[in-house]
Amino acid sequence: MRLSLNSRISAITALLPALLVMLVVYIGATGWTVWMSLTNSRMLPNNNFVGLRQYEMLFGNDRWITSVHNIVIYGVLFVSLALSIGFLLAVAIDQRVRAEDTIRSIYLYPYSMSFVVTGLVWQWLLNPTLGIQHVLRSWGFEGATFDWIVRPETAIYCLVIAGVWQASGLVMAIMLAGLRGVDEEIWKATRVDGLPKWRVYVSIIIPMMGASFATAAVLLSTGVVRLYDLSVAMTNGGPGIASEVPAKFVMDHLFERANIGLATAAATTMLITVIAVVAPYFYWRTRKGEMR
Amino acid sequence: MTAAAQPLPAARRSKRMTPARWGLYAFIFITALYFLLPLYVMVVTSLKPMAEIRQGNLLALPVAPSIDAWVKAWTSACTGLTCQGIKIGFLNSLRILVPSVVISILVGSLTGYALSLWRVRGGNILFGTMMVVAFIPYQVFIYPLVRVFSFTGLGQSLLTIVIIHTIFGLPTMTLLFRNYFASLPVELFKAARVDGAGFYQIYARIMMPMATPMIVVAVILQTTGIWNDFILGLVFAGRDNLPMTVQLNNIVNSTQGERAYNVDMAATLLTALLPLVVYFGSGRWFVRGIAAGAVKG
Amino acid sequence: MQKSNVDIRSLQIGFGGLKVLENLNLNVEASEFLVLLGPSGCGKSTLLNAIAGLIDVRGGEIHIGGRDVTWAEPKDRGIAMVFQSYALYPRMSVRRNMSFGLSVAGTPRDEIERRVGEAARMLQLNSLLDRRPSELSGGQRQRVAIGRALVRHAGVYLFDEPLSNLDAQLRAELRVEIKRLHARLGATMIYVTHDQIEALTLADRIAVMQGGVIQQLDTPKKIYREPVNRFVASFVGSPAMNFIPGRIARDGETGFIAGANRLGLNGYAFRGLPTDAPAVLGIRPEHIELTASDDPSAVSARVEMVEPMGADTLIWCRLADNTAFSFRHDADAQVCVGDTLNVRFPAEALSLFDEISGQRL
Numbered sequence: 001m002r003l004s005l006n007s008r009i010s011a012i013t014a015l016l017p018a019l020l021v022m023l024v025v026y027i028g029a030t031g032w033t034v035w036m037s038l039t040n041s042r043m044l045p046n047n048n049f050v051g052l053r054q055y056e057m058l059f060g061n062d063r064w065i066t067s068v069h070n071i072v073i074y075g076v077l078f079v080s081l082a083l084s085i086g087f088l089l090a091v092a093i094d095q096r097v098r099a100e101d102t103i104r105s106i107y108l109y110p111y112s113m114s115f116v117v118t119g120l121v122w123q124w125l126l127n128p129t130l131g132i133q134h135v136l137r138s139w140g141f142e143g144a145t146f147d148w149i150v151r152p153e154t155a156i157y158c159l160v161i162a163g164v165w166q167a168s169g170l171v172m173a174i175m176l177a178g179l180r181g182v183d184e185e186i187w188k189a190t191r192v193d194g195l196p197k198w199r200v201y202v203s204i205i206i207p208m209m210g211a212s213f214a215t216a217a218v219l220l221s222t223g224v225v226r227l228y229d230l231s232v233a234m235t236n237g238g239p240g241i242a243s244e245v246p247a248k249f250v251m252d253h254l255f256e257r258a259n260i261g262l263a264t265a266a267a268t269t270m271l272i273t274v275i276a277v278v279a280p281y282f283y284w285r286t287r288k289g290e291m292r
Numbered sequence: 293m294t295a296a297a298q299p300l301p302a303a304r305r306s307k308r309m310t311p312a313r314w315g316l317y318a319f320i321f322i323t324a325l326y327f328l329l330p331l332y333v334m335v336v337t338s339l340k341p342m343a344e345i346r347q348g349n350l351l352a353l354p355v356a357p358s359i360d361a362w363v364k365a366w367t368s369a370c371t372g373l374t375c376q377g378i379k380i381g382f383l384n385s386l387r388i389l390v391p392s393v394v395i396s397i398l399v400g401s402l403t404g405y406a407l408s409l410w411r412v413r414g415g416n417i418l419f420g421t422m423m424v425v426a427f428i429p430y431q432v433f434i435y436p437l438v439r440v441f442s443f444t445g446l447g448q449s450l451l452t453i454v455i456i457h458t459i460f461g462l463p464t465m466t467l468l469f470r471n472y473f474a475s476l477p478v479e480l481f482k483a484a485r486v487d488g489a490g491f492y493q494i495y496a497r498i499m500m501p502m503a504t505p506m507i508v509v510a511v512i513l514q515t516t517g518i519w520n521d522f523i524l525g526l527v528f529a530g531r532d533n534l535p536m537t538v539q540l541n542n543i544v545n546s547t548q549g550e551r552a553y554n555v556d557m558a559a560t561l562l563t564a565l566l567p568l569v570v571y572f573g574s575g576r577w578f579v580r581g582i583a584a585g586a587v588k589g
Numbered sequence: 590m591q592k593s594n595v596d597i598r599s600l601q602i603g604f605g606g607l608k609v610l611e612n613l614n615l616n617v618e619a620s621e622f623l624v625l626l627g628p629s630g631c632g633k634s635t636l637l638n639a640i641a642g643l644i645d646v647r648g649g650e651i652h653i654g655g656r657d658v659t660w661a662e663p664k665d666r667g668i669a670m671v672f673q674s675y676a677l678y679p680r681m682s683v684r685r686n687m688s689f690g691l692s693v694a695g696t697p698r699d700e701i702e703r704r705v706g707e708a709a710r711m712l713q714l715n716s717l718l719d720r721r722p723s724e725l726s727g728g729q730r731q732r733v734a735i736g737r738a739l740v741r742h743a744g745v746y747l748f749d750e751p752l753s754n755l756d757a758q759l760r761a762e763l764r765v766e767i768k769r770l771h772a773r774l775g776a777t778m779i780y781v782t783h784d785q786i787e788a789l790t791l792a793d794r795i796a797v798m799q800g801g802v803i804q805q806l807d808t809p810k811k812i813y814r815e816p817v818n819r820f821v822a823s824f825v826g827s828p829a830m831n832f833i834p835g836r837i838a839r840d841g842e843t844g845f846i847a848g849a850n851r852l853g854l855n856g857y858a859f860r861g862l863p864t865d866a867p868a869v870l871g872i873r874p875e876h877i878e879l880t881a882s883d884d885p886s887a888v889s890a891r892v893e894m895v896e897p898m899g900a901d902t903l904i905w906c907r908l909a910d911n912t913a914f915s916f917r918h919d920a921d922a923q924v925c926v927g928d929t930l931n932v933r934f935p936a937e938a939l940s941l942f943d944e945i946s947g948q949r950l
Contacts, residue, residue: 007490014402018422109572110330229537250431
């Protein structure tokens with residue numbers, strides 16, 4: 001259809017804000033951040049090119065190494081636990097249970113709450129003096145210990161517990177949509193074939209749900225890289241630097257430690273990681289789109 | 293058939309409650325408890341006096357429920373140096389929320405409309421880029437944006453944070469509306485064109501009225517998203533406009549001396565209240581919002 | 590291969606307060622091809638699913654091959670089933686789709702291979718065995734689904750509208766293939782469809798259903814020639830049967846009076862004694878004959894529309910009293926709109942229905 005000149009101009013002006021945001025904010029800002037990571041900027045940005053010096057310093061920095069170490073632990077555990085718990089919850093709900101809507105609401109409501117709220121609640125629950133440990137001991141399990149949040153080697157697992165609690169409902173919602181999309185006649189066919197239910201899920205349903213798993217996994221993993229609020233609210237990186245995460249490293253070095261070069265090097269590293277996760281996903285989606 | 297000779301199971305007229313069903317309901321019950329536990333603990337803790345919290349059990353119901361902690365959290369809890377309660381944060385969050393939601397939906401729907409129905413050259417590239425950058429963590433953009441805003445003189449202000457929320461809401465909002473408009477029958481658009489309607493007329497008179505369900509979804513998505521934001525508010529809103537989440541964290545985590553867990557939990561619940569109301573009030577719409585926002589690209 | 594009969598005794602099925610089937614009886618002989626025919630919502634699929642054990646019944650009994658299977662699991666009933674949406678397992682190859690059920694059931698591997706090979710040969714699937722369902726056309730998918738049913742070596746094969754998702758040409762092809770398969774295997778088959786052509790071409794017997802009740806259970810020929818009520822008469826046959834309202838008159842020789850026309854009913858086999866009463870005359874378009882104007886039984890009609898249909902022509906006419914009907918004539922007919930024709934309604938080809946109950950008289 002031929003567009004009149006007027007409408008064509010209108011359409012282009014309507015897209016100007018988006019274009020501006022893309023160019024200035026996303027591409028421009030990203031470019032500047034990458035550039036700053038190659039300079040020795042401290043308090044204020046400068047243009048003294050120092051090559052990859054900041055990256056050398058970054059990967060010699062204990063706090064950064066701890067952060068990376070933590071985010072790997074968190075990422076692997078959080079994604080795999082949230083995926084499997086979310087899937088199991090969806091399967092349970094899909095068995096035509098009673099009060100389905102209520103149950104689904106209960107599983108999903110944590111996702112409506114902020115990471116700050118999530119972090120503070122779990123900080124309180126995991127508090128060794130008055131929290132769950134205290135409850136267990138008052139029930140007669142005298143030797144019960146659940147003080148992960150104050151022990152450096154386990155603090156990161158507390159973030160996992162809280163994160164999984166918050167995000168499993170999201171996975172459940174995505175998976176349930178996928179399960180509900182399975183043709184009713186496939187289920188009938190499996191019953192005629194006499195397949196046990198677990199076998200149907202393992203051999204037929206899960207392979208069919210590739211797209212749901214990929215969507216959920218990508219969504220969860222981008223959440224992993226962004227992890228900041230939860231760490232700030234729940235442990236503030238502590239005890240010591242035991243539960244520091246990369247996003248927090250960037251923020252602290254930008255706004256408190258005035259080390260812009262190092263912070264932007266860390267941010268650029270995060271950027272590369274995200275691209276490494278997202279690019280294959282988009283490639284896969286586009287290829288799938290072309291095959292149809 | 294090999295099964296021909298085998299005896300068949302006796303009549304089981306009701307297959308409602310087999311052992312497997314019992315197991316299923318047990319699983320659902322236990323997991324539901326896990327998800328509800330924090331909410332329950334928040335509520336009971338906020339209703340107990342400190343003495344009871346120190347001596348009693350985390351899970352026990354309050355012996356003498358009182359809303360003192362709620363009053364204190366609302367009016368006089370200390371966020372750093374000032375002690376005016378979380379109501380300041382609540383009002384700040386509202387002032388940030390309303391314009392941010394309205395403007396981000398306007399810009400997003402207009403962009404989505406232009407990208408779905410009007411074949412603008414380069415539109416697909418713009419959209420594709422938008423979907424990719426939506427995954428990039430804020431830390432990558434934050435410092436340059438701070439510099440840009442201080443250069444333009446806006447600095448940290450209400451206007452800044454509203455613009456920031458519009459910017460970072462743009463990819464999701466665009467996606468939402470683009471996909472919705474693309475799912476409408478294209479004949480509708482063609483008929484309007486034949487009737488001589490222009491770009492903005494079609495947008496305002498035909499498309500937006502039809503997009504009511506998407507607007508509801510967008511409002512839910514943006515309201516919970518912006519209300520729950522921490523990092524953007526912290527960096528861009530400025531000292532006088534800090535949103536509720538930031539104030540809450542200050543109340544809980546920068547307390548000097550003994551911590552008042554009941555006040556902390558009351559403040560936490562107050563902060564979670566709006567998203568919870570939106571969530572429980574909107575029912576399936578919330579799920580729809582997640583589904584629509586989740587399928588990036 | 591075992592061939593089972595299916596015996597359904599006073600079957601009741603309902604969902605909540607809704608009764609879908611009530612006191613339904615049906616006996617399918619071993620090796621018979623029975624078609625359940627009816628409009629959507631008539632209960633035919635429900636009945637088939639109940640035979641398969643995919644839905645619970647409220648009362649009555651289902652016997653397959655002499656065993657009471659009313660409460661047996663689908664896999665223990667000696668049945669196999671083919672679905673409308675094919676219901677193939679999407680991430681498995683054709684071979685795996687056919688063998689998966691058997692291997693889970695612990696059938697020895699060489700036996701599985703033998704059966705899959707046999708089914709593949711019968712359905713010309715040999716070259717497709719390693720493909721995924723998404724790489725197959727609709728017709729190929731449905732052949733795979735039939736293959737998956739065949740390897741079960743079941744006593745009864747159930748088909749739930751298997752051709753409805755296919756286009757007209759493929760439907761005709763696969764219809765022939767299914768008929769050939771039945772001739773070759775001699776297996777008991779129960780086939781659900783809403784397409785009367787499929788029913789007429791495939792069935793040994795057809796059960797026409799409406800409102801959860803079997804209206805007529807008979808051979809295709811009987812169903813076509815002697816429908817027991819107006820529903821069956823109007824549902825089966827295309828172009829549809831003509832219905833002309835009027836009354837039965839017993840003044841001397843029994844006749845049918847419609848407006849100014851009187852039709853002698855000599856040669857019509859009444860079921861009971863005819864009485865003077867309002868009635869509806871039904872006649873299929875191909876049974877109306879052209880005749881000369883001096884034929885005493887001739888009725889004159891004006892041509893309103895001519896629809897050439899290739900092999901023959903459908904001519905729409907109107908009687909003097911405004912009753913419309915259509916009749917079939919060979920394609921060479923030189924008939925124009927506005928012509929007046931003399932036609933004859935042969936009594937032996939008629940159907941007469943009670944005006945109120947719709948039952949055949």
